[in-house]
Structures are given as C-alpha cells and as structure tokens.
Amino acid sequence: MNIIVLQLFIAGRTPRTEHAISTLRQLIEQRLIGYPCELVIVDVLTDPQQAEERHILATPTLIKMLPLPQRRIIGDLADADGLLAALSLPPLSSA
Amino acid sequence: MEYADLPLVPSVESDAQLQTIANTSTDGMLIVDADGRVRFVNPAAEGLLRRRASDLIGQIFGLPIIISEAVEINLIQADGKLLATEMRTVAIVWEGAPAQMILLRDLTDQRRAQEAVRDAEGFSRAILNSLTHHIAVLDDAGTIILVNDAWHQFAMENGDPQLTATGVGMNYFAVCSTSSGANAQEVPAVVQGMRRVLHGDLPAFELDYPCHSPDEERWFQMRAVPLHGPRRGMVISHTDITDQRRNAQAAAESAALRAQLLAREREIVALGALSSTERRPSGVAQTLRSEEALRTANPTLFREYVGRYADLLESLVDERGFEARNTDATVRTLASSLGNLFISARDVVEIHLAALRSRSVGVAPSRQQAYLEEGRVLLLQLMGFLVAYYRDGLVA
Numbered sequence: 409m410n411i412i413v414l415q416l417f418i419a420g421r422t423p424r425t426e427h428a429i430s431t432l433r434q435l436i437e438q439r440l441i442g443y444p445c446e447l448v449i450v451d452v453l454t455d456p457q458q459a460e461e462r463h464i465l466a467t468p469t470l471i472k473m474l475p476l477p478q479r480r481i482i483g484d485l486a487d488a489d490g491l492l493a494a495l496s497l498p499p500l501s502s503a
Numbered sequence: 504m505e506y507a508d509l510p511l512v513p514s515v516e517s518d519a520q521l522q523t524i525a526n527t528s529t530d531g532m533l534i535v536d537a538d539g540r541v542r543f544v545n546p547a548a549e550g551l552l553r554r555r556a557s558d559l560i561g562q563i564f565g566l567p568i569i570i571s572e573a574v575e576i577n578l579i580q581a582d583g584k585l586l587a588t589e590m591r592t593v594a595i596v597w598e599g600a601p602a603q604m605i606l607l608r609d610l611t612d613q614r615r616a617q618e619a620v621r622d623a624e625g626f627s628r629a630i631l632n633s634l635t636h637h638i639a640v641l642d643d644a645g646t647i648i649l650v651n652d653a654w655h656q657f658a659m660e661n662g663d664p665q666l667t668a669t670g671v672g673m674n675y676f677a678v679c680s681t682s683s684g685a686n687a688q689e690v691p692a693v694v695q696g697m698r699r700v701l702h703g704d705l706p707a708f709e710l711d712y713p714c715h716s717p718d719e720e721r722w723f724q725m726r727a728v729p730l731h732g733p734r735r736g737m738v739i740s741h742t743d744i745t746d747q748r749r750n751a752q753a754a755a756e757s758a759a760l761r762a763q764l765l766a767r768e769r770e771i772v773a774l775g776a777l778s779s780t781e782r783r784p785s786g787v788a789q790t791l792r793s794e795e796a797l798r799t800a801n802p803t804l805f806r807e808y809v810g811r812y813a814d815l816l817e818s819l820v821d822e823r824g825f826e827a828r829n830t831d832a833t834v835r836t837l838a839s840s841l842g843n844l845f846i847s848a849r850d851v852v853e854i855h856l857a858a859l860r861s862r863s864v865g866v867a868p869s870r871q872q873a874y875l876e877e878g879r880v881l882l883l884q885l886m887g888f889l890v891a892y893y894r895d896g897l898v899a
Contacts, residue, residue: 419577419585456583465564467577480539482565483574483590490568
C-alpha cells in the first residue's frame with residue numbers, strides 16, 4: 409500500500425490556517441483510514457528556505473508529494489471532498 | 504521541451520483577445536493548466552508577485568480550489584514578503600486545453616481601510632466606555648446596536664447579567680413598553696418622547712425618574728438625543744443624579760431652616776427688648792453690674808454661659824425621644840447661677856442665640872432643626888425658672 413505524504417505551507421497561525429490543518433487531520437483520520445499518511449506543516453514565516461526550495465508562490469499551498477504524480481493545490485482547504493478530488497486520492501468512506 | 508521555453512504567442516484568436524484584455528487589467532491574472540502550471544502572466548500579476556513573467560511561466564502555482572466566490576491567500580513575493588490577495592477563478596480554454604484563469608486583487612488598501620475603521624470604532628468605543636453615563640445607541644427602528652461598559656455593569660447589577668433583555672439586538676421601545684413597577688405610568692410619555700426624537704420632531708427628550716434599589720433611594724435622568732451622522736438613530740443615556748437631588752434637597756431644607764432661624768431670632772430679640780425695659784424686683788436693686796449687656800460688660804463670663812447653654816442644648820437634642828430627661832436639674836442650676844448675676848432677659852436671649860449659632864454651623868439640616876426646636880423649649884424653661892428666682896429668691 410502506497411504511503412501518502414502531504415506537505416502544507418502556511419503563513420503563520422491564523423484561524424483560517426488552523427481550520428485548514430484541522431480539516432486535513434480529519435480527512436486523514438476519517439477518509440484515508442487504512443493508508444499510512446504523513447502530514448508535514450511548513451510555516452513560511454519561520455522556514456522561508458523550504459518555501460523557496462519548493463518554489464511556493466502562495467499560501468496556503470498543499471502538496472501531495474506521494475503517491476506520484478505530485479499535485480499542488482491552493483486556496484480553500486476546508487472542503488474535504490474537494491481536496492480528495494483535487495489530490496486524486498481514493499475517496500474512502502469513513503470506517 | 505520545458506514550459507518556460509514555450510512561445511507566448513497564443514495559438515488561437517480568442518487567446519489573443521484574452522491576452523490583450525489581461526494585459527490592460529489592473530487585477531493580476533494567471534492562467535494555469537490542468538496541473539496548476541503557469542501558462543500566462545499579465546503585467547499586474549508580475550507586479551503583485553514581484554517576479555517577471557519569464558520566471559513564472561512553467562512554474563507550478565497550484566490548482567486553485569475555491570468553495571465560495573473568492574478566497575483570501577498570501578502571495579509570496581520574490582523578496583520573501585507576503586502580500587494579502589483575493590483570489591477568484593474562471594474555467595477557460597487556453598491554447599486548446601482546459602485551464603483556469605486566476606484573478607488576483609491586492610487587499611492591502613482594503614486591509615488598511617478596515618484597520619482604520621476598526622481603530623476608529625475602537626477609539627469611539629473607548630470614549631463611550633470611559634463615561635460613567637449608561638449609554639445605548641439605537642438604530643432607526645429602536646434596536647440597540649451598541650451599549651457601553653457602564654450600561655452593561657448596571658444591567659449586571661440589576662437583574663440582566665447576560666443583557667438578554669437590555670443588550671444589543673433588543674428593541675428599546677419594547678424594553679420600555681414591558682417596564683413595570685413605579686415608573687410604569689411614565690412609559691407612554693417616554694416612548695412617545697423617544698419616537699419624536701427619532702423622527703426629528705424633538706431635539707432631545709429628558710426625564711428624571713426614581714429607580715430605587717432595595718438598599719437605597721436612587722434617581723436617574725434619562726436623555727435621548729438623535730444620532731448625528733449618515734445613519735439615523737438615537738443615543739440613550741441614563742445618568743445617576745441621586746447625589747445632585749440629595750444636594751438640592753439639602754440646600755432647600757437649609758434655606759428653609761435659615762429663614763426659620765432668622766424669624767425666631769427676630770421674635771426673641773423683640774421679646775428681649777421688651778423684657779429689658781422692665782424694672783428689676785425691689786429686693787434685688789443692688790446689681791452686680793450695670794444695665795450694660797453681659798456680652799459687652801464681661802465677654803469671658805458671657806462665653807462661659809454660652810458654652811454651658813450649648814452643652815445643655817446638645818444634651819437635650821441627644822436625649823430626644825427618651826421619656827425620662829436628666830437635664831431639668833442642670834437647667835435649674837443654670838437659672839440660679841444666672842439669677843445670682845441679676846442677668847436680664849436680653850442677656851438670656853443673647854446667650855441662647857450665640858449658643859444656637861455655634862451649634863448650627865456645619866451640621867445636617869435635620870440636626871439644625873432639632874437645635875431650633877429644643878432651643879425654644881430650653882429658652883422658655885430657663886426664662887420661667889429665672890422669673891421664679893427673681894420673684895421668690897429660689898428656683899422651685
């Protein structure tokens with residue numbers, strides 16, 4: 409089973425970013441159950457180097473590193489269904 | 504072939520038209536393909552990102568996801584600075600393939616304006632909260648849209664801690680209309696007054712009303728004035744005027760007492776003048792002093808008797824309400840002492856008035872009234888004993 413690696417780039421902790429993080433964690437726990445998942449959160453304010461290396465042009469940006477192909481999405485990260493579709497991840501029902 | 508190497512020349516005429524429009528737009532525009540890779544950048548977007556189009560073409564910006572009409576994102580400029588931006592998207596066909604046009608609008612000015620508004624609102628609120636008046640702002644329908652801390656505090660202390668009855672969102676006309684208790688009869692006048700202010704028929708409406716708590720008597724002044732500015736509405740303030748009313752009442756009582764005191768003084772001086780013209784009893788023709796008033800003939804002695812008289816007056820006032828009084832013997836002793844000096848009625852009156860004045864300075868009006876009342880009784884009693892002394896040679 410392929411590991412899922414997600415990388416989220418945010419700019420500081422705001423209510424919106426907290427909401428996005430919460431949505432992603434719920435999505436991993438409920439919709440991607442059974443898949444080994446890794447969520448890495450990068451704050452561009454404290455770690456600008458990573459943003460530069462990845463050529464991040466805006467926040468919030470979510471990158472699906474694995475499984476390939478990589479996908480990068482930007483904007484509203486509060487809609488679990490939209491995220492799954494955009495990331496081409498298997499839309500699993502909750503256990 | 505790399506995307507950055509792709510020619511910027513559009514493949515079809517519609518692309519050329521779109522590019523022409525985009526190049527004149529003040530909003531930033533990016534076109535990304537199905538992978539989120541940048542295929543077109545207009546000059547405004549170059550400015551927002553502080554990057555040249557040639558550096559952006561071929562880069563992956565990301566696939567935009569927008570739940571509602573627009574979303575706020577931060578663009579990361581070439582120097583690492585963040586720029587708050589509103590992002591919208593339109594699905595288009597670009598170079599014959601499905602693509603997304605991303606529209607970007609700088610929110611800096613909007614943010615500044617919002618901050619300025621917030622600052623102004625915060626400043627206004629701070630001013631309102633620094634006032635001790637209880638203030639509520641109503642809209643043109645009478646709905647409370649803002650209350651200050653003093654209003655909140657008063658509501659908390661008077662049965663509405665959560666402001667469920669008198670807080671923001673409640674209609675103040677309805678609040679007044681459901682008012683019960685001692686002020687209920689004034690409600691129609693209050694509501695009518697407020698409505699007239701709201702409609703511009705009255706410049707202001709004021710009403711003093713009692714609002715007694717179980718522990719104390721309180722008075723308030725309600726004032727309604729129109730809200731000046733583009734929004735129609737009204738400002739209601741309630742001010743605790745209990746102290747002012749108490750002071751005014753005390754001043755009125757003091758004035759009345761002063762008038763009474765003056766009247767009594769005139770009466771007694773007249774009585775003293777009459778008495779001083781009477782002849783002394785034949786048996787006491789040899790006086791210890793001349794016909795000159797004690798006050799001028801012997802000021803030290805006069806002050807001593809004023810002091811004794813004042814102490815006696817103090818005791819009488821303190822003993823008010825008690826049936827058994829212990830001051831009779833003292834009054835007799837004082838009468839005998841004064842009789843030994845062949846004191847005239849005028850001297851007694853002067854001692855009385857001087858003692859009354861000395862005791863009335865700086866005391867409450869109710870105490871002044873007590874001195875007056877007890878003083879009249881004491882004066883008559885002393886005169887009676889003195890007459891007995893001069894007639895019989897002793898105080899019975």
